[in-house]
Amino acid sequence: MSRLVPVALAATALTAALAACGGPAVPTGVDCAPAEGALVLVVGAHANAPLPDIPASLGCLIRSSIAAHRPIGVVGVDGTPEVDPRLAGKVFSLRTGNSAALTQDINAAAGSVVSAVRGLHPDSDGADVVSALGIAHDLAVSAGGGHATVVVLDPMLPDSGPLKLTEPGWAGADPTEVADHLERSGQLPRADGLSYELVGVGYTAAPQQPLPAAMRDNVSAIWTEVLRRGGAIVTVDPAPRQGDGPITPFTTRTVPLAEIAQPSLCAGRRLVFDNASALGFVADSAELRDPTGAAAALAGVADWLRGDAGRRADLVGTTARVGDSAGQVALSRRRAEAVAQALVGLGVAAGRLHVEGVGSDFDGYVPDAGDPAARQLNRTVRLTLSGPSTSC
Incomplete structure (x- = not known):
């Protein structure tokens, strides 16, 4: 064009x-x-x-x-x-x-x-x-x-x-x-x-x-x-604007999009999904922004868990340091529960999933006072796998 x-x-x-x-x-x-x-x-x-x-x-x-x-x-x-x-x-x-x-x-x-x-x-x-x-x-x-x-x-x-x-x-x-x-x-x-x-x-x-x-x-x-x-x-x-862009030597940086990767999995593997990933949540809620994308991101985990009756996953929710500690813990647990429910929807037995919320008290917390992007990194659900496993 x-x-x-x-x-x-x-x-x-x-x-x-x-x-x-x-x-x-x-x-x-x-x-x-x-x-x-x-x-x-x-x-x-x-x-x-x-x-x-x-x-x-x-x-x-x-x-x-x-x-x-x-x-x-x-x-x-x-x-x-x-x-x-x-x-x-x-x-x-x-x-x-x-x-x-x-x-x-x-x-x-x-x-x-x-x-x-x-x-x-x-x-x-x-x-x-x-x-x-x-x-x-x-x-x-x-x-x-x-x-x-x-x-x-x-x-x-x-x-x-x-x-x-x-x-x-x-x-x-x-x-x-x-x-x-x-x-x-x-x-x-x-x-x-x-x-x-x-x-x-x-x-x-x-x-x-x-x-x-x-x-x-x-x-x-x-x-x-x-x-x-x-x-x-x-x-x-809300009407879309689509079509070719300009032919120009001047560049504009792109928005990095999270790839929905399916990593190799084994017992002891920990996966961290922050709020910029496919498992991001609507602000101040445990509602996944993109349930379809979340299911795609969790597909490999669900397959691994279903592969052996002895396999388990611990799900830990974390939050940014916003609001009081009790509210942070409660929200982080609800978000971990939402990811657990997404795994159940993919055929994983609920009894194989252990859920916990820790709020902003966790190893790896990034100081996020007044920094919206850092807060996205602290809003995570972390999955740790256990049980019989093939090698990674």
């Missing part, structure tokens, strides 16, 4: 979507509300993200905002985000004398928006989403008199700036803890009551491997919490 689809074709496709949303003559004939104040599009233009584009679902918002003379801006996301000079709070001129002229001008303006978005190119390594949101905030407030709608069209997996979701453990971290971390360090993106719509969060392009659905949901939850903490009104569009 070429780097850019011809703008004329893109504009034609979007114009059809725009025209479908309302009457062609006057702003009041458009069937959806315009942006409140400025409309700012924050668009990923970096590796591991689909090519910059505007989905048809945004057609009516763009058309109505043009018709209502709202300022429109575009911010490109890469390692050094910046406002696209072609749309830096632009208000399009419209001929209002007759309906045909007005329709023609709205369609031409929509084509200009398409052209600006599809013409974005990365010019640096990385994806600094927090900085891009800060730039969008400042543009929105200055152009829109303090009111604005910000639409983010990006996987929202930054690898630079104050929040790096590509580092181990971060994309699966507790959303509240991530927001706490940014707030303590004074690096929450300002939102000041603006409306944010997040489109395509967690949907990537090669070479980034597709994120599991549970991780995509968690990334959406992280950004929702972070932006709300900064004062935003947030909605998430």
Whole structure:
């Protein structure tokens, strides 16, 4: 696929979507509300993200905002985000004398928006989403008199700036803890009551491997919490954004995904599943984020246990140092019990499983005060195998 689809074709496709949303003559004939104040599009233009584009679902918002003379801006996301000079709070001129002229001008303006978005190119390594949101905030407030709608069209997996979701453990971290971390360090993106719509969060392009659905949901939850903490009104569009990424020499780091390996097993072998693994849990609960992935990760263990009636497994749950000790122990035990139940579901007799919770009092505890990623490493279920065995 070429780097850019011809703008004329893109504009034609979007114009059809725009025209479908309302009457062609006057702003009041458009069937959806315009942006409140400025409309700012924050668009990923970096590796591991689909090519910059505007989905048809945004057609009516763009058309109505043009018709209502709202300022429109575009911010490109890469390692050094910046406002696209072609749309830096632009208000399009419209001929209002007759309906045909007005329709023609709205369609031409929509084509200009398409052209600006599809013409974005990365010019640096990385994806600094927090900085891009800060730039969008400042543009929105200055152009829109303090009111604005910000639409983010990006996987929202930054690898630079104050929040790096590509580092181990971060994309699966507790959303509240991530927001706490940014707030303590004074690096929450300002939102000041603006409306944010997040489109395509967690949907990537090669070479980034597709994120599991549970991780995509968690990334959406992280950004929702972070932006709300900064004062935003947030909605998430769950529709996927897919397709090829840009052909570019500039790189963006990928999110490390846990492989579902089936290690060689024997008596005495200990397996540690932390909260960034396929056996991760929903925050503050014993609910597995991805039961299907958890079953796949445990398949080899279940096969080994079923292979001899004398084989056993000790399951020990651990937690981060959050809350009181009794609560940590209780939660860690419930999580170990959840993994035991997953093994029972794979045909292992419950009597072969011993369950214990120790909270944050365990060998190998990583100091995790205020560190969401370290807390993921301390939230584990540890399986130790015993009984008759073949050699490892």
